[in-house]
Each structure stands twice: as C-alpha cells, then as structure tokens.
Amino acid sequence: MDRKEFIKVCSGTCLGLIGISLLNQSCTATHYVQSTVSNNNLSVAKTEFTITKKGQTDFRKYIIVKSETLEFPIVVYRLSANSYQAMLMRCSHQGIELSVNGDILSCSAHGSEFSKQGAVIQGPADQPLKSFSVTEDENNIYIKLS
Ligand code: FES
Structure with missing residues (x-):
C-alpha cells in the first residue's frame, strides 16, 4: 500500500x-419537554415518551421536564406502560444539578450517583432524591409538585 x-x-x-x-x-x-404548572401539577403528554421509526413504536426510558417555575428540571422515567418515577434533578448533597446517564443520575461536583428510583448508589450524598407522585389518565401524566 x-x-x-x-x-x-x-x-x-x-x-x-x-x-x-x-x-x-x-x-x-435526551428529550426535553417544557411544561407549565396548573393546580400544582405539571402535565406531560404520554406521547412525549413515544418514538416512531419506520412504522415501529418504541418508548424513551426517560424524559426531562422543565418549567419556568422550577429551579431544577425533573426527570421522569417510564418504568412500564402505567408506572412512572419523577424526581427533582437536584443533588441531595449540596444542591448541584444532576445529569442523567441512562439509569443513573450523576453529580459532577463530588461524584454522587443515584438510581432511577432516586436511591443513593454512591456518596457523599446520603439522602435519596426528592421524588414526586405521578398520576395519569389516558393521554397525560401529572406530576404533583407537593
Ligand atoms: S453536590 Fe452532588 S455530590 Fe456534592
């Protein structure tokens, strides 16, 4: 050659x-969704989790919801067709915004990691993430903020 x-x-x-x-x-x-607070709920269309490619429907593992009234975004995992986990992306150690890497949320400040259920996997954080209850109807999920 x-x-x-x-x-x-x-x-x-x-x-x-x-x-x-x-x-x-x-x-x-990562798929970001902008939502507004109404009656202390953030509503998100379930179709935000849907990906359609070549006639095949698949689902995103998670989306990130932002709102003008929230200091930090909320990550929402789709655990199953009717089960969702919503958590504030604020590190429970010293309040830095987390990043999502698949099923793990990580903090760039001191290396804490959290599971998609919000449990501490690695410190120095020793408290779980703030989570929100999620309800749903046929078309939407509703994240209750308090
Ligand atoms: S602020 Fe996240 S590990 Fe310290």
Missing part, C-alpha cells in the same frame, strides 16, 4: 466512525 492509498483508506475509516458516532448520539439524545 503506497502513501496515497493509505491516507485514502484512513480518511474513509475516520469519516465512517464519525458518522456512526453522530448517528448513535441522535438515537440516544
């Missing part, structure tokens, strides 16, 4: 890897 051929093969491979990486990121991108 001469130098020109080597560079051509390497460039093609690099472009392919970048393309796969971007495609993978778009499939797992």
Whole structure:
C-alpha cells in the first residue's frame, strides 16, 4: 500500500466512525419537554415518551421536564406502560444539578450517583432524591409538585 492509498483508506475509516458516532448520539439524545404548572401539577403528554421509526413504536426510558417555575428540571422515567418515577434533578448533597446517564443520575461536583428510583448508589450524598407522585389518565401524566 503506497502513501496515497493509505491516507485514502484512513480518511474513509475516520469519516465512517464519525458518522456512526453522530448517528448513535441522535438515537440516544435526551428529550426535553417544557411544561407549565396548573393546580400544582405539571402535565406531560404520554406521547412525549413515544418514538416512531419506520412504522415501529418504541418508548424513551426517560424524559426531562422543565418549567419556568422550577429551579431544577425533573426527570421522569417510564418504568412500564402505567408506572412512572419523577424526581427533582437536584443533588441531595449540596444542591448541584444532576445529569442523567441512562439509569443513573450523576453529580459532577463530588461524584454522587443515584438510581432511577432516586436511591443513593454512591456518596457523599446520603439522602435519596426528592421524588414526586405521578398520576395519569389516558393521554397525560401529572406530576404533583407537593
Ligand atoms: S453536590 Fe452532588 S455530590 Fe456534592
């Protein structure tokens, strides 16, 4: 293989890897929903969890709900067709906003991690996340804020 051929093969491979990486990121991108508070509830359409690709319906594991009245977003996990877990994305250690990585919520400040049920997996946090009760009807879920 001469130098020109080597560079051509390497460039093609690099472009392919970048393309796969971007495609993978778009499939797992976090879905944000803006909601407003009404009667102390945040309402979210169940369709926010739905992904339709090539006629196939799938569901997002979680969505992140934001509202102008909330200091921190709320992550809502879809545990099953009629079971949801909603938690404030505020670290119980010193109040830093958490990030969601699949089934784990992590804090960049001191490394605490929480499960999708809000339990502490790794400290220094020693308290679970604030969670909210969630009710539903046919089309929506309702996150009760207090
Ligand atoms: S503020 Fe999150 S671990 Fe300290």
